[in-house]
Amino acid sequence: MEKVIRVLKEFNGSYVSGEILAKLSGITRAGIWKQINQLRQMGYEIDSSSRKGYRLLKTPDLHPFEIIEGLNTRQFGRKIFFQAEVDSTNRWAKRLAAEGAAEGSLVSAETQTQGRGRLGRSWASAPGKGLWFSVILRPRINAAELAGMTILTAVSMAQAINKVTGVQALIKWPNDLVYNGRKMAGILAEVNGEVDMVNYLIIGLGLNVNHKEDDFPQELRGIATSLNIIKGSESSRRQILQEFLRIFEKKYYSLSTAGLKDIITYAKIYSATLGKMVRINQGYDRTLIGEAVDLDCDGSLWLKEPSGEMVCVYAGEIMENTETKGEKGDG
Numbered sequence: 298m299e300k301v302i303r304v305l306k307e308f309n310g311s312y313v314s315g316e317i318l319a320k321l322s323g324i325t326r327a328g329i330w331k332q333i334n335q336l337r338q339m340g341y342e343i344d345s346s347s348r349k350g351y352r353l354l355k356t357p358d359l360h361p362f363e364i365i366e367g368l369n370t371r372q373f374g375r376k377i378f379f380q381a382e383v384d385s386t387n388r389w390a391k392r393l394a395a396e397g398a399a400e401g402s403l404v405s406a407e408t409q410t411q412g413r414g415r416l417g418r419s420w421a422s423a424p425g426k427g428l429w430f431s432v433i434l435r436p437r438i439n440a441a442e443l444a445g446m447t448i449l450t451a452v453s454m455a456q457a458i459n460k461v462t463g464v465q466a467l468i469k470w471p472n473d474l475v476y477n478g479r480k481m482a483g484i485l486a487e488v489n490g491e492v493d494m495v496n497y498l499i500i501g502l503g504l505n506v507n508h509k510e511d512d513f514p515q516e517l518r519g520i521a522t523s524l525n526i527i528k529g530s531e532s533s534r535r536q537i538l539q540e541f542l543r544i545f546e547k548k549y550y551s552l553s554t555a556g557l558k559d560i561i562t563y564a565k566i567y568s569a570t571l572g573k574m575v576r577i578n579q580g581y582d583r584t585l586i587g588e589a590v591d592l593d594c595d596g597s598l599w600l601k602e603p604s605g606e607m608v609c610v611y612a613g614e615i616m617e618n619t620e621t622k623g624e625k626g627d628g
C-alpha cells in the first residue's frame with residue numbers, strides 16, 4: 298500500500314490513470330482497486346474517475362505511513378503500532394513490551410475508550426483531536442532515576458510544541474504541561490521491573506491539540522486547554538509527534554553522558570510550580586503542603602514546609618496551588 302500512496306503523492310493532487318498507477322507501483326489493476334479501498338478505510342481521501350483515474354485529496358494526519366515519512370530518528374517511532382480505537386495505548390504498550398517489542402516502539406491511536414490518567418483517573422481522548430500515544434523504553438536505570446524520565450518527557454514535548462506551533466507551555470511538576478493555568482498535556486509513566494533494574498518503561502502521553510472548548514467533557518471545560526484554543530487555529534499532530542520523537546530520542550540517548558542538567562535547567566525556566574505554595578497529593582491519603590522552592594538535579598522537588606523544614610519530594614501530584622507570597626497561584 299505504501300507504494301500506491303507514494304505514487305499518488307508524486308502526482309501532487311492530479312489524476313493518475315489506473316494503468317500508470319499499477320505500472321509505477323508494480324501491482325495489478327485489480328490489486329490497485331483493492332488497495333485504494335483499504336486506504337480509504339484508513340482515512341486517505343482518494344477521488345476516482347472512470348475516465349481520469351485516481352487522485353489523492355487528503356492524507357490522515359496520524360497514519361503510520363505519514364508518521365514515518367519525514368521522521369528524523371534512529372530508533373524512536375521506527376516501529377509503529379497504530380489502531381483507530383484502543384482501550385488505552387499504555388495498556389496495549391505493556392502487552393507489546395511484555396511480548397518483546399523493541400525500545401522506541403510507538404503505540405498510538407486516534408481515540409481511547411479507556412484512556413488512563415495518573416492516580417487511577419480516566420483520560421478523555423476525543424477522536425482525532427489529540428495525540429494519545431505511548432513509547433516503549435528499556436532504560437538501564439534504577440527506580441530512583443524514574444522521576445528524571447518523566448521530566449525528560451515533559452521537557453521534550455514542551456520543546457516540540459514550541460518548535461512546531463510557537464506556543465510555550467509551562468511544566469507543572471512533575472510532568473504536566475499547562476498554559477495559563479489550564480492543562481494541555483499529561484504523562485503516565487508505568488514501569489515493570491525490580492527496584493534496581495527496569496524491564497520496560499511505558500511513557501504514555503496525552504496532548505490536547507485541536508480541541509475546541511466543547512470537545513472536552515463538561516467537567517474539564519475551563520480546566521483543560523488545547524493548542525487550538527490557545528492559538529485559534531489547528532496544528533499538525535503529525536509534525537508535533539515527529540518533532541517530539543526526535544527531541545526525546547536525542548535527550549534519552551545522551552542521558553548517560555550528559556545527565557539531566559540541561560533538562561532540569563529548562564524545567565526550572567519554564568516551571569509553573571516553583572515559587573508557589575502547593576499542596577501535593579502523594580496517594581494513600583498522604584498530603585504535603587509547602588512552598589515549591591527548587592528542582593534537584595534528579596528531578597525531585599524541594600518543598601519548604603510551613604515549619605521551615607526542607608523536604609525532598611520524588612513523586613506526587615500537585616492538587617492545587619494555595620496562596621503564594623501575596624499572589625494567587627493558578628497551576
Ligand code: BTN
Pocket residue numbers: 384385386387388409411412413414415416418420428429430431473482483484485501502503504
Ligand atoms: C495524567 O495527567 O493523569 C496522565 C495522562 C496520560 C494520558 C495518556 S494518553 C496516552 C496514554 N494512554 C493512556 O491510557 N494514558 C496515557
